[in-house]
Amino acid sequence: MLKKATFFGTLVGIGFLIGAISGAIAADMSSDRDMQMESSKTNQFKAIDQPLTNKIIVTVVGAGLIGVELWWFLLSKPKSKKAEDASGIQEVTVVVDGGYEPSRIVVNAGQLVRLNFLRRDPSSCLEEVRLADFHIAQYLELNKTTTIEFTPPKAGNYEFACGMNMFRGAIEAK
Ligand SMILES: [Cu+2]
Known part of the structure; x- marks a missing residue:
């Protein structure tokens, strides 16, 4: 039987993992951008263009997690x-x-x-x-x-x- 604590622990773990990965990607991109900015000497903010696949993955994972939470709170009945x-x-x-x-x-x-x-x-x-x-x-x-x-x-x-x-x-x- 899946325990609630285990379940939420897993959710939090997945959340941290996604946060860490996207953070790493963002850090990577911003360091690239810093270098570009230094060379071009412009202080204007540039939007980072995320590849479409990244956007889709983040959306799908987010929607999936929301779905799991809704199911957990609304549909899972006590045994x-x-x-x-x-x-x-x-x-x-x-x-x-x-x-x-x-x-x-x-x-x-x-x-x-x-x-x-x-x-x-x-x-x-x-x-x-x-x-x-x-x-x-x-x-x-x-x-x-x-x-x-x-x-x-x-x-x-x-x-x-x-x-x-x-x-x-x-x-x-x-
Ligand atoms: Cu108690």
């Missing part, structure tokens, strides 16, 4: 998972790694829910998970599964989040 209903207990394993996976869990109301939180993320941000509706605040040991059980009394959305309320997930009871 939803229906709880497996084995012997009356609705059990779901939630992997804690740069967020919660799945972050949306569909369960039946009035039936015991068992969430197995498997914490893979060493950051202290995700060391605790809270379910305010059930007055649960549970420390999650790294690389171990911590089980939390509760019964949603009625249909509705029950949120869970990290201790600082930065990463969130939801239990949808039907």
Whole structure:
């Protein structure tokens, strides 16, 4: 599963790369221009004519990045998972790694829910998970599964989040 941090890191990396390359090209051209200016003794600013292919590449890459960002923010929906209903207990394993996976869990109301939180993320941000509706605040040991059980009394959305309320997930009871 692609993590958001990794994704944005890659985007930033690509951005820097494009910036560095275009900077290098511009620096190259301006040094040429400086030499021309010195020899011709004119102080007039001259526009640098970029080859058409450069313009096309920059436009296409820019449009592509905008498209990816739009998709990421508008179209990528949180993964939803229906709880497996084995012997009356609705059990779901939630992997804690740069967020919660799945972050949306569909369960039946009035039936015991068992969430197995498997914490893979060493950051202290995700060391605790809270379910305010059930007055649960549970420390999650790294690389171990911590089980939390509760019964949603009625249909509705029950949120869970990290201790600082930065990463969130939801239990949808039907
Ligand atoms: Cu946090």
